Amino acid sequence: MxxxxxxxxxxxxxxxxxxxxxxxxxxxxxxxxxxxxxxxxxxxxxxxxxxxxxxxxxxxNYKTPRYLISPELFDDYLHVLVIVMLVFAGIAFASGIIEAVMGSGVEILAGIMETIFGSMLYAAFNGFAVTTLIFAGIELYNKKTNHPFKVESLPKIPKVESKKSLRVELIVESVFSIVFGILFVYALIYNYVDINIVSDDLNFVYSGDVINSWVSSVFVPWFMIYLVLTVVIKVFQFKEGGFTKVLASFYTALELSSLIMMSIIFTRPNAFNETLISTVSTAFNIDFPYHLGIAIRGIVGLVWVITTIDLIVTWYKLYHPKTNKKQKN
Known part of the structure; x- marks a missing residue:
């Protein structure tokens, strides 16, 4: 040779x-x-x-290609990665504002810039790492199982004309849900007020909680689970190109269960601190428990109405996709 x-x-x-x-x-x-x-x-x-x-x-030419994430999964990986990184960054943004404002001995503006943007960068990196590890695990599982292709596994045609616009819509909804959800959780955990009311030469002072501690211990864990499941549903919603009957059913069950939980907890007589209620009632000489009950029931009722309308629209769009297309055209 x-x-x-x-x-x-x-x-x-x-x-x-x-x-x-x-x-x-x-x-x-x-x-x-x-x-x-x-x-x-x-x-x-x-x-x-x-x-x-x-x-x-x-x-x-003689080697089997090696991928951490194969081309078959890469598009899905990028779509999920964008959503996860934005959600993680949104959480860091909300918690960063809280941490910066509550920090002592640091100029507020400098603290916000350093804490928030540092936290957002770190959170985005964590989102990248978590998403990559999950898809790498899926890739490894697919290689080991090597399931044959089945026609039944083909995805349904998306019910929306623009998947790009759906992606933007879901990302925005996820970020807003997480940011305001974290702020709501913070308000529930750190529900401290400092009241000093002067009336008829009398001084009414109260420093303490607005709601009783049992409300936070019961509602906060459930609400955090609710936020996570909401984001998971939106990820699958994007993957499917819109709501499917299964996703809509999970979404409906999640929304209704959260509404029921909220209604039961916040309409209970012992949800709010009795000392605070008594102080306000005495200072203003009003039946504060009565007015507070009306306000709470009104807010809960409004949330029920808004959520019910949202669920009706969701199911209507699911069963009347042609109507949506005509409206877009």
């Missing part, structure tokens, strides 16, 4: 797994001599080997 050919084959096969080296060596040698034909001069050998390309590139 010519020295150039032997060296070329060696440089290719050394990059391959041991079990296949001998077979690839024989196959490559036969291909090279077929390309040479009757002209085995050094000049022709150099030309043929040059046409074949570098040994590293040639070796890639």
């Amino acid at each position: 010519n020295d150039y050919i032997a060296r070329y084959i060696y440089d290719v096969t050394k990059r391959l797994d041991e079990p296949i080296r001998e077979d690839i060596s024989k196959e490559l040698e036969a291909n090279i001599y077929d390309m040479l034909g009757d002209d085995t001069s050094d000049e022709n050998i150099k030309k043929v080997l040059t046409d074949l390309g570098s040994p590293a590139k040639m070796a890639m």
Whole structure:
């Protein structure tokens, strides 16, 4: 065998797994001599080997491609990554504002800039790491199981004309839900007020909680679970190109259960601090529990109306997709 050919084959096969080296060596040698034909001069050998390309590139033809995330999953990975990073950054933004404002010994503006943007960058990196690890696990699982393709597994045609606009809509909704949700949770946990009311030369002072501690201990864990499940539903909603019957059912169950939980907790007589209620009632000489009850029931009722309208619209769009298309056109 010519020295150039032997060296070329060696440089290719050394990059391959041991079990296949001998077979690839024989196959490559036969291909090279077929390309040479009757002209085995050094000049022709150099030309043929040059046409074949570098040994590293040639070796890639005999290797199974290795991916952390394969091209089949990469588009889904990018879509989910954008949503997760924005949601994580939104959470960091809300918590960063709280931490910066409550920090002591630091100028507010400098504290906000350093704390918020540092937290957002760190959170975005964590979102990237978590999403990448999850999709890498899915990729590894797919390689091990290697499920055959089934026609039934084909996705349904999206019910919206522009998936890009749906993505923007869901990202914005997720970020707002997380940001305001975190602020609401913060208000429930740190529900401290400092009241000093002067009336008829009398001074009424109260420092303490607005709602009783049991409200936070019961409602906050549920509300955090609600926020996470809401984002998960939106991720699947984007993947499916809109609501499916299953997603709409989960969404409806989640919204109704959260409304029921909120109604039961905040309409209870012992939800709010009795000392605060008594102080306000005495200072203003009003039946504050009565007015507070009306206000709470009004807010809860308004939330029920808004949520009910949202659920009706969701199911209407699900069963009347043609109406949505006509409105867009």
